[in-house]
Amino acid sequence: MNIKVTLPDGTQREYPKGITGFEIAKSISEGLARNAMSIEVNGEIWDLSRAISTDASIRIFTWNDKGGKYAFWHSSAHVMAEALESLYPGVKFGIGPPIENGFYYDVDLGDKDFGEDDLLAVEKKMIELARQNNSFTRKEVSKKEAVDYFEKKGDEYKLELLKDLEDGTITFYQQGNFVDLCRGPHIPGTGSIKAVKLLNVAGAYWRGNENNKMLTRIYGITFPKQKELEEHLMMLEEAKKRDHRKLGKELELFAFSEKVGMGLPLWLPKGTILRERLEQFMRKAQIKAGYDPVVTPHIGSKSLYVTSGHYEKYGKDSFQPIHTPDESEEFCLNR
Ligand SMILES: [Zn+2]
Numbered sequence: 001m002n003i004k005v006t007l008p009d010g011t012q013r014e015y016p017k018g019i020t021g022f023e024i025a026k027s028i029s030e031g032l033a034r035n036a037m038s039i040e041v042n043g044e045i046w047d048l049s050r051a052i053s054t055d056a057s058i059r060i061f062t063w064n065d066k067g068g069k070y071a072f073w074h075s076s077a078h079v080m081a082e083a084l085e086s087l088y089p090g091v092k093f094g095i096g097p098p099i100e101n102g103f104y105y106d107v108d109l110g111d112k113d114f115g116e117d118d119l120l121a122v123e124k125k126m127i128e129l130a131r132q133n134n135s136f137t138r139k140e141v142s143k144k145e146a147v148d149y150f151e152k153k154g155d156e157y158k159l160e161l162l163k164d165l166e167d168g169t170i171t172f173y174q175q176g177n178f179v180d181l182c183r184g185p186h187i188p189g190t191g192s193i194k195a196v197k198l199l200n201v202a203g204a205y206w207r208g209n210e211n212n213k214m215l216t217r218i219y220g221i222t223f224p225k226q227k228e229l230e231e232h233l234m235m236l237e238e239a240k241k242r243d244h245r246k247l248g249k250e251l252e253l254f255a256f257s258e259k260v261g262m263g264l265p266l267w268l269p270k271g272t273i274l275r276e277r278l279e280q281f282m283r284k285a286q287i288k289a290g291y292d293p294v295v296t297p298h299i300g301s302k303s304l305y306v307t308s309g310h311y312e313k314y315g316k317d318s319f320q321p322i323h324t325p326d327e328s329e330e331f332c333l334n335r
Pocket residue numbers: 074075078173180182183184185186
């Protein structure tokens with residue numbers, strides 16, 4: 001039996017039922033198959049190795065797509081976990097998601113102090129594991145199987161995560177000697193991870209709750225090419241030099257005061273000149289583009305916010321009304 005597969009440009013192709021994303025990529029071009037990292041199937045991002053058994057709209061992701069980077073960095077978090085487990089047996093794992101630039105994993109290292117040297121050791125181990133080019137294999141497991149596995153391993157964090165999952169929706173992924181509770185998707189194998197940098201370590205409460213134990217959050221980033229890592233690290237250095245918090249202080253543009261509120265800049269004379277220049281530039285550009293400036297009040301009647309729905313949704317936190325002295329009218333701050 002065949003299924004209909006719709007490509008991003010709208011063309012449709014027929015493939016045998018059970019075809020994988022990797023095979024579809026290969027049928028399009030060898031280059032695409034080589035660079036493919038994940039596939040979007042009817043709006044969900046999947047592993048390339050997963051069989052597709054219904055008609056589907058698909059999009060194949062490479063490193064150049066967000067979906068490709070997501071799978072790459074997500075997979076890298078698993079490799080970091082594998083490295084940690086091999087270096088520090090008994091380490092327990094919280095969650096390890098991809099983020100905008102890289103990934104992190106929250107881990108419980110027991111009493112171990114984790115410093116700069118450890119980061120380098122983990123990086124080295126990750127490269128070693130990546131070179132083994134282990135594939136990421138997906139396995140559907142029952143809730144009982146999953147609970148048994150993590151009970152035996154003694155990982156209370158995964159057991160807690162499992163509590164919120166329903167039977168029939170649970171998957172394990174394994175690469176090398178490491179098994180993780182995970183929804184995926186992952187890249188086909190660890191071999192495309194060529195460059196690794198662990199960036200920093202921070203404390204993070206389990207599930208973001210300060211009553212829970214503080215775990216160690218390790219941030220890292222990986223690339224398919226060493227050169228890309230070097231460029232990224234250079235970019236981070238350059239960004240540090242241009243950090244507005246650093247420049248604002250050095251150039252005496254603005255200051256902050258705890259009394260006023262952190263994150264609320266107090267513009268100093270030089271900063272005010274700069275700010276006004278920018279405002280003038282913006283105003284000129286807007287007028288040139290055909291906009292007619294208008295001015296609206298800083299406050300508005302509460303009924304306006306009731307109509308817009310903001311009052312119901314955000315009123316408690318952000319739109320507490322200001323009352324007139326005789327309490328006859330209520331206003332909210334415009335934002
Ligand atoms: Zn995963």
